[in-house]
Amino acid sequence: MVRLNNMEFYAYHGCLEREKQEGNRFRVDFAYDYDMRKATRTDELREAIDYSVIYDLIRAEMEIPANLLEHLASRILDAVIEHFPRIEYAEVMVTKYNPPIEGKIESTSVTLVYE
Secondary structure (H helix, E strand, O other), X not given: OXXXXXXXXXXXXXXXXXXXXXXXXXXXXXXXXXXXHHHHHHOOHHHOOXXXXXXXXXXXXXXOOOOOHHHHHHHHHHHHHHHXXXXXXXXXXXXXXXXXXXXOOOEEEEEEEEO
């Protein structure tokens, strides 16, 4: 399994007008699995799934505002799977820091899985 950990973005996701105007910090964690046997034997990038491309796909989705973290996470999974159909398993967690909740809370997260 390959993991992209703690990718940080400043974005404009949320249902409240304040969130859409001021923005917020977000973290994305993404893990994926595929048949790595050729990549492990050849040591060639063309046989692997380039995680820098996955990062770019995630960054592009983070730039498009969404009301719900669920929707955003689903778009991220869809974009990556569409680009890399060899992926057999993927998991994305999108975390919003300082959500607009009365009370002390560091973050909220949504995790979706593709199998």
